[in-house]
Amino acid sequence: MNILSKILSFIFVATMLLSCDKSDNDTVELRDYQEQYITDLANIEEYMKTHYMTVVSNPGQPDDMDVIFTKIPEGGSQVSVWDQTDYPVQTREISVDHGDSEVSYKIYFLKLREGSGKKPCNVDNVFAGYRGEYIYKETTTVDNVTTTEVLGKQFEENKNSQTKFLLYGGVIRGWSEIFPQFRTGTYSENPDGTISHNDFGAGVMFLPSGLAYFGTSKSTIPSYSPLIFTIKLFELERTDQDGDGIPSYLEDLNGDGYMYLLKKGVSNIDNTDEADEKDGNYIPDFLDADDDGDGYLTSYEIKNLSATPIYTYPFDEIPTCGTSGNGKKRHLDKTCHN
Ligand SMILES: [Ca+2]
Numbered sequence: 001m002n003i004l005s006k007i008l009s010f011i012f013v014a015t016m017l018l019s020c021d022k023s024d025n026d027t028v029e030l031r032d033y034q035e036q037y038i039t040d041l042a043n044i045e046e047y048m049k050t051h052y053m054t055v056v057s058n059p060g061q062p063d064d065m066d067v068i069f070t071k072i073p074e075g076g077s078q079v080s081v082w083d084q085t086d087y088p089v090q091t092r093e094i095s096v097d098h099g100d101s102e103v104s105y106k107i108y109f110l111k112l113r114e115g116s117g118k119k120p121c122n123v124d125n126v127f128a129g130y131r132g133e134y135i136y137k138e139t140t141t142v143d144n145v146t147t148t149e150v151l152g153k154q155f156e157e158n159k160n161s162q163t164k165f166l167l168y169g170g171v172i173r174g175w176s177e178i179f180p181q182f183r184t185g186t187y188s189e190n191p192d193g194t195i196s197h198n199d200f201g202a203g204v205m206f207l208p209s210g211l212a213y214f215g216t217s218k219s220t221i222p223s224y225s226p227l228i229f230t231i232k233l234f235e236l237e238r239t240d241q242d243g244d245g246i247p248s249y250l251e252d253l254n255g256d257g258y259m260y261l262l263k264k265g266v267s268n269i270d271n272t273d274e275a276d277e278k279d280g281n282y283i284p285d286f287l288d289a290d291d292d293g294d295g296y297l298t299s300y301e302i303k304n305l306s307a308t309p310i311y312t313y314p315f316d317e318i319p320t321c322g323t324s325g326n327g328k329k330r331h332l333d334k335t336c337h338n
């Protein structure tokens with residue numbers, strides 16, 4: 001078995017923990033997303049300002065570039081996660097439609113190392129390791145003095161580099177947003193059959209509960225917990241959601257690494273044909289089997305019918321419509337088909 005097929009003979013862990021499941025809480029009224037976000041953000045920031053980080057270097061191992069968070073002791077001189085400059089705190093801002101309300105989220109994340117390989121888009125599959133902690137508040141009273149601390153507690157760790165996750169709907173939203181910020185690494189097989197992983201992307205994300213499990217309690221994670229994930233991106237697998245023969249990441253029209261999902265009444269920047277609106281939804285190309293809406297399937301338009309045998313063009317070689325067209329490849333141009 002070659003290394004790649006060994007890597008790809010993944011263990012598909014039933015991602016109970018990471019899949020969406022709101023069934024346990026059907027009868028309880030959920031809190032307001034916006035209000036909860038404000039609370040979560042305050043707790044995340046307090047955590048970042050009261051803890052310091054220690055990065056563990058362990059080259060070749062799946063736990064390389066691991067990070068440990070520790071509460072800064074009273075009077076301690078350690079530099080907080082918030083103030084340290086070795087791994088600048090970055091933010092990603094997104095707007096999420098929760099049905100009744102739309103919330104503008106700010107996600108803090110750190111790159112311990114970006115990685116040297118390919119970048120997943122937000123609908124690809126990733127092979128990843130992680131450690132998760134939830135953030136909670138603890139109030140203690142000693143001699144009539146009450147103090148409240150924001151602390152973190154680990155709930156799970158997975159060091160197996162062959163665990164696969166579907167960023168498109170198979171994980172919490174925060175993961176789909178932050179994994180595309182990293183790159184994969186390299187791997188090589190050792191004489192003893194083990195695999196060394198090098199230069200893979202490694203980082204940390206701090207997620208408000210609205211981008212995690214929100215009102216659902218999951219195994220040991222209390223409901224409404226902001227979560228911290230330390231992640232490693234070992235490898236990725238491209239996906240083709242609409243099965244048209246073009247991998248989804250090549251249907252990312254504005255090239256930002258993210259496929260925009262359906263949003264009622266709003267046109268979609270990853271959609272070629274504005275006319276393919278359905279019930280107020282604009283279908284982005286990665287979910288559309290006829291991208292230009294000319295009545296000919298993309299899978300047909302990207303075939304070379306004059307060759308023997310007939311084959312599907314590699315993406316870069318898909319022809320345009322020539323002088324009659326708009327200059328785009330013919331599956332994105334209504335003026336020609338095949
Ligand atoms: Ca496709």
Ligand SMILES: [Ca+2]
Nearest residue numbers: 252254256258
């Ligand atoms: Ca895009």
Ligand SMILES: [Ca+2]
Nearest residue numbers: 290292294296
């Ligand atoms: Ca078409």
Ligand SMILES: [Ca+2]
Nearest residue numbers: 330333334336
């Ligand atoms: Ca066409």
